[in-house]
Structure formats: C-alpha cells, structure tokens
Amino acid sequence: xxxxxxxxxxxxxxxxxxxxxxxxxxxxxxxxxxxxxxxxxxxxxxxxxxxxxxxxxxxxxxxxxxxxxxxxxxxxxxxxxxxxxxxxxxxxxxxxxxxxxxxxxxxxxxxxxxxxxxxxxxxxxxxxxxxxxxxxxxxxxxxxxxxxxxxxx
Numbered sequence: 001x002x003x004x005x006x007x008x009x010x011x012x013x014x015x016x017x018x019x020x021x022x023x024x025x026x027x028x029x030x031x032x033x034x035x036x037x038x039x040x041x042x043x044x045x046x047x048x049x050x051x052x053x054x055x056x057x058x059x060x061x062x063x064x065x066x067x068x069x070x071x072x073x074x075x076x077x078x079x080x081x082x083x084x085x086x087x088x089x090x091x092x093x094x095x096x097x098x099x100x101x102x103x104x105x106x107x108x109x110x111x112x113x114x115x116x117x118x119x120x121x122x123x124x125x126x127x128x129x130x131x132x133x134x135x136x137x138x139x140x141x142x143x144x145x146x147x148x149x150x151x152x153x
Contacts, residue, residue: 003015019039022035022039023035036048050071050072050073050077051073051077051081052092052095053070053071053073054067054071054073054077054078054081054082055081055084055085055092055095055096056096057070057071058078058081058082058085059085059092059096059098064078064079064082085098
C-alpha cells in the first residue's frame with residue numbers, strides 16, 4: 001500500500017526523512033544538482049526553481065502579476081508561494097533571510113516607486129520627532145540587494 005504524506009505527519013515519514021538526509025549530505029551545489037537530477041524530472045526541477053524565483057521576487061515586494069510575468073509561473077503558483085512565504089514552515093524565509101512581519105504588501109508595491117510602504121508595528125510611529133520615517137528591516141535588505149538607498153526616498 002502506498003503511503004501518503006499528510007499535513008500532520010509528513011515530517012515524520014521515514015522516506016521523507018531519508019530524502020532530507022540525502023539533501024543535507026550534499027556538500028556542494030554540483031553534488032546537489034547531481035542528486036536532484038537523479039531524483040527528480042526536469043519538469044519537477046524547473047517547478048522548484050520557478051517557485052524559489054517567485055519567492056525571491058515576492059520578498060523584494062513585487063506584485064503577483066509582475067512575479068508571474070517575470071517567471072512565467074501562473075498567478076496560482078505565485079499565490080501559493082506567497083502563502084508559504086508568509087505562513088509556511090519558514091524554509092523560504094530562512095533561505096531568503098526575510099521575516100514575515102517585515103514583508104512589504106506585494107499588491108501595493110510597484111517596482112521603481114518612489115516610496116515603499118512600511119508595515120507599522122504597534123510600538124512604531126509613522127514619523128520620528130525629527131520628521132524622518134523609520135527604516136524597516138525589509139528596506140535595509142532591499143538597499144543591500146539593490147545597492148541603493150533609493151528605496152527610502
């Protein structure tokens with residue numbers, strides 16, 4: 001009988017644990033590529049790569065439509081990736097080094113917009129006493145990635 005992965009037990013499945021150990025044993029990107037090529041089809045590898053690219057673009061604040069346009073993924077796939085990026089197990093967030101509460105609302109942000117909206121926390125104020133807006137962690141990440149402080153202007 002074929003065993004199914006279920007939401008409450010998938011992590012404990014012996015076959016899944018073995019797969020995780022196999023991935024973890026890869027010491028270089030080439031070893032990981034060789035392993036992936038043996039264990040997955042080209043279509044599966046393309047889907048994995050496409051989802052990761054979607055997560056990267058969503059973390060940068062692009063809209064679902066722009067992410068779909070740039071990656072060729074369906075908006076359904078983009079929405080699924082966004083859901084896991086926001087409230088999944090944290091795998092995308094760990095890899096991308098982004099935190100759920102610092103993400104910019106992707107539906108609002110447009111590439112090249114003069115100002116990125118900042119999600120305010122209950123202890124923050126829209127402006128400091130000096131009149132400057134606080135800098136969010138995502139803005140700092142975007143500045144590092146783009147090499148520009150334009151995202152704050």
